[in-house]
Amino acid sequence: MxxxxxxxxxxxxxxERGWFTRNAxxxxxxxxxxxxxxxxxxxxxxxxxxxxxxxxxxxxxxxxxxxxxxxxxxxxxxxxxxxxxxxxxxxxMQMVFQNSLASFNPLFTVEQIIGEPLRNYGERKAGARRATVADTLELVGLERRHIHRYPHELSGGQQQRVGIARAIALRPxxxxxxxxxxxxxxxxxxxxxxxxxxxxxxxxxxxxxxxxxxxxxxxxxxxxxxxxxxxxxxxxxxxxxxxxxxxxxxxxxxxxxxVQDPRLRKKRLGEEWQPSHSYDVK
Missing domain, CATH: 3.40.50.300 (P-loop containing nucleotide triphosphate hydrolases)
Known part of the structure; x- marks a missing residue:
């Protein structure tokens, strides 16, 4: 389907047309x-x-x-x-961003970051949110102790796992x-x-x-x-x-x-690609 x-x-x-552009x-x-x-x-x-x-x-x-x-x-x-x-x-439908750290509120803990979509979609009880956050952290390979940490206290891999956890919190x-x-x-x-x-x-x-x-x-x-x-x-x-x-x-x-091994490098495939101009001038 x-x-x-x-x-x-x-x-x-x-x-828009400006002082230095004759045509829009x-x-x-x-x-x-x-x-x-x-x-x-x-x-x-x-x-x-x-x-x-x-x-x-x-x-x-x-x-x-x-x-x-x-x-x-x-x-x-x-x-x-x-x-x-x-x-x-x-x-x-959810999204995992390229730079997870930039997509986090630096004042939020991991619990608040992952719990925010749950709260936005109707889970008002803090205890239930915390339990879901803890379960979701385990799904992405993080320990429950990470729940109280802030984004800057995590490594790059841990930040990306938190970004994935936030994306799957609502089970999309x-x-x-x-x-x-x-x-x-x-x-x-x-x-x-x-x-x-x-x-x-x-x-x-x-x-x-x-x-x-x-x-x-x-x-x-x-x-x-x-x-x-x-x-x-x-x-x-x-x-x-x-x-x-x-x-x-x-x-x-x-x-x-x-390719890591120079001996395995192949000749470039086909002719070099030359992109055309990407603007439509009106």
């Missing part, structure tokens, strides 16, 4: 983009910085309104819903991960990927996993969509894309993945 579906999404940011310009962050996510699927969304991945995440979560196009969750079109209407499905169906491992070293990155896989099977989660690193998609993602200048230029399974990419841009991304 289709859990999430986007149809012909466009998001345009306009720049507009930037297409997302350009006529369509995609779908099955229940229980992990969809990888890859592309270079600035190609519109984070803008697409905000559109899917209803944090921004598209210039045109539709977004549906379980066939329910929520494109034009108001903030209060979005509460009906927002607890089913969909989690959008926006470059969640970019600030972590290789060892922690593997631990976080293993954790997300375990949570997927234990809680029945679906993921949209945003990254610019193609080296993680083979073992983590069921399917991969390659995004370039606001468009999906290719979509395949993770294993197939690594072995048989079709689009020149995808081949260029693959050729940039570092």
């Amino acid at each position: 289709k859990l999430l579906k986007a149809v012909s999404l466009n998001k345009k940011y306009g720049m 310009r507009s930037v297409h962050a997302v350009n006529n983009l369509s995609l779908s996510l099955e229940s229980g699927e992990t969809l990888g969304l890859v592309g270079e910085s600035g190609c519109g991945k984070s803008t697409l995440a905000r559109l899917l979560l209803g944090l921004e309104k598209p210039s045109s196009g539709r977004v549906m969750y379980r066939n329910e079109d929520y494109t034009d819903w108001t903030f209060s209407e979005m509460r009906m499905i927002r607890r089913k 169906e969909l989690i959008i991960c926006d470059e969640p491992f970019s600030s972590l070293d290789v060892t922690l990155r593997k631990q976080m990927m293993d954790l997300l896989q375990e949570l997927k099977h234990e809680l029945g989660l679906s993921y949209v996993f945003i990254t610019h690193d193609l080296s993680v998609v083979n073992r983590f993602c069921d399917s991969v969509a390659v995004m370039c200048q606001g468009e999906i230029v290719e979509k395949q399974s993770g294993a197939t894309m690594l072995q048989q990419a079709d689009h020149p841009y995808t081949k260029t991304l693959l050729s940039s993945v570092p």
